[in-house]
Amino acid sequence: MQAKRRLVKGNEAIALGAVAGGCDAFFGYPITPQNEVPEILSQEMPRHGRVFLQAESEVASINMVYGAAAAGMRAMSSSSSPGISLMMEGMSYIAGAELPCLVVNVMRGGPGLGSITPSQADYFQACKGGGHGDYRCFVMAPWNVQEMYSFPGIAFEMADRYRNPAMILADGVLGQMMEPAAIPDELPVVTRPDKPWATNGRNGRGQKNVANSLVIDPYELRDHNRKLQAKYAAMQAECKWDTRLVEDAEILVVAYGIAARLAYSACKLARKRGIRAGLFRPITLFPFPTQPLVETADGAKSVLAVELSSGQMVEDVRLAINGRLPVTLYGEMGGVIPSPSEVCDRIVEAAK
């Protein structure tokens, strides 16, 4: 039965989606604009016999996630940009130890303390590693409240499948806005893979398990890195993307998350002004949907990347387009949200 739609806040959807996605343990520290996530989970997790703990810092949060993930749990944290920076060391360890977990970043303006208004300036941090060493997170970018609800479960599944940290990259608008979303009252049945590697006590197991990212021999560490890279290459199969109005598009706008919402409205405005604009929306940011973008751009005259940063995703767009078409950027910074008509003006410019 289709769940009845109700008005839900993005952060609330993330929290309920995490519970529905089988989250066993949540550890977090307050930071605006994601506070509804821990607030709701502080109620929901114990109600379902699961673990919620407010940690003393983001540093502690991610390390509690590390411990819980090592113990075989679906563990997560959520934070916003400055807090995510604090978690980067832990993320690197989790990736190195090949443990699954989920971290949600409801992005805000930076650098530094920045602002609390929405931003997409953490794209590099999320998609290019973020912490030290050669690792990647599986990164998903929702663009509406329904996806804020459905992505935690998908992200957990991917994290488990690849034994790798997953991130959901949202922003202050998606976290704070309300939209109708279909959220079932009953929790879905979640199937989980066996985790024979978990450090959960031997309990009859023939040998001990160790969760570890220390590989002191350079050749062994090289092999370990090659294994990780092969895993990231295999993740390419999980690329997700979405399009609007692209069939006849002469200008292809590429945007994710809230920027894609602005861009979608802008494409409609541009069409009223006689410019055939369409939207390509990467849903997975890592792996980036390179090939689908190339195929969608086929037939367009130029590509415009729109993002709430100085231009981070545009680098992946340029790598994908690889000189075939002109790629321009409309990047807004500082937590300022451009209006669809401002984005439309850029589309008009790109069409000249």
Added chain:
Amino acid sequence: MSTVIEPSKAQLPDGMQCVFERPRAMSEKPMHYCPGCSHGTYHRLVGEMIDEFDLLSKTVGVCPVGCAVFAYEYFEFDMVEASHGRAPAVATGVKRCLPDRFVFTYQGDGDLASIGMAETIHAAARGENITVFFVNNGIFGMTGGQMAPTSLVGQKTTTSQKGRDAAWTGQPIKVCELLSSLDGVGYLARVPLTSPKNIKTCRKYMRNAVRCQLEGRGFALVEALSPCPVQWGMTPGAALDYIDDKVVKVFPPGEFVNKLDDAGK
């Protein structure tokens, strides 16, 4: 992967019996520790605890960054290697999800009292039901003998070559004294690992610290005052004397908190 061997089942000549053996919780892997270091002793005591309380199948240990970074090589139970200072947070993650497991951290003074002090204090304050085996040798051993938060005033290290200057770097942090004000603490004790007698005392304290967790009485920590002859620039014997003469004056041994039912008996 090393296998568990049980020396007591090995062939012994007639008339001989096994009176001392490697704890079943320990692996055969030769340790990498320097001569005169007491990490080996402390590891063995940990192994004895796991055997004594029959915890091999339900233990999850958390190793630090520091000299004991390879501790997971030396034990036969599950272990997680934490990042520097975060072992209590990692242990919290394990223990909260699996409250019936025995979860401990093994940490040095740089890990526990410098970079990881926040995690230490908050785990203690929450009354996190974990056990911490703390090695205090007053120096950063692994990185080459730099000053630790527990280095004595006047102690020469590679980053305090004229001796620790209290006016510039402050006084050593006394972890047991610091934590003893927290209500979440169930057991706290300090002991120098300098003699067979003291090692027996350490074993007693560790037993209490294990029981503290098994009985659900909150955060337990045993601080072992340990020698680091190599980084102190002393012979092993002189290093033990230095602890008995100097270190215990700053870090007095004894039980600081004991909330077990039979405390004081």
Added chain:
Amino acid sequence: MCGMLEEVLIAGFGGQGVLSLGKLIAQAAMEQGLNASWLPSYGPEMRGGTANCTVCFSDDEIGAPIAAQYDAVIAMNQPSLDKFEKAVRPGGVLLINRSIISVEPERSDIEVHYITANDLAESVAGTAAAANVVALGALHAVRPRLETGSLEAALQSTFGRKGQKVVDANIRALHAGMDAMAETLA
């Protein structure tokens, strides 16, 4: 009705029910099967200062939850009028809470309406707290983009937990706003 998109901005003091008013509109739109979005201003200004929110509803998928200019702006206090008069789309509606705003707007390319929201709320619901619902009724009278039944359903689902008396008081406030505006327009 296809391709309909309505964008509304509501602003006032924190505590005037500005955010709830936005939610009521989004809820009503959802009740009649439309898509809707609600976005609050958030952050330090929500601690007692001015608050505002934007609501969009459409029979189509909604893109941006904000706009450069809005079809309707409800100004519940003076600073909101100062700040958001320019945010009304030419030809759009500016609804001013006459109970506490005495100045006139400057623009002549928009439709301006006044409602004594606080006074009406006190007289029909017994509390100025229902001023936001009076304003909702007033906006509905001059720009009926949703069905009256949907607005009533939204009041029912929003205030139902507080009991039928509260629901009824709010429905009276809604109609007081509608009626007052109808009289003005007549």
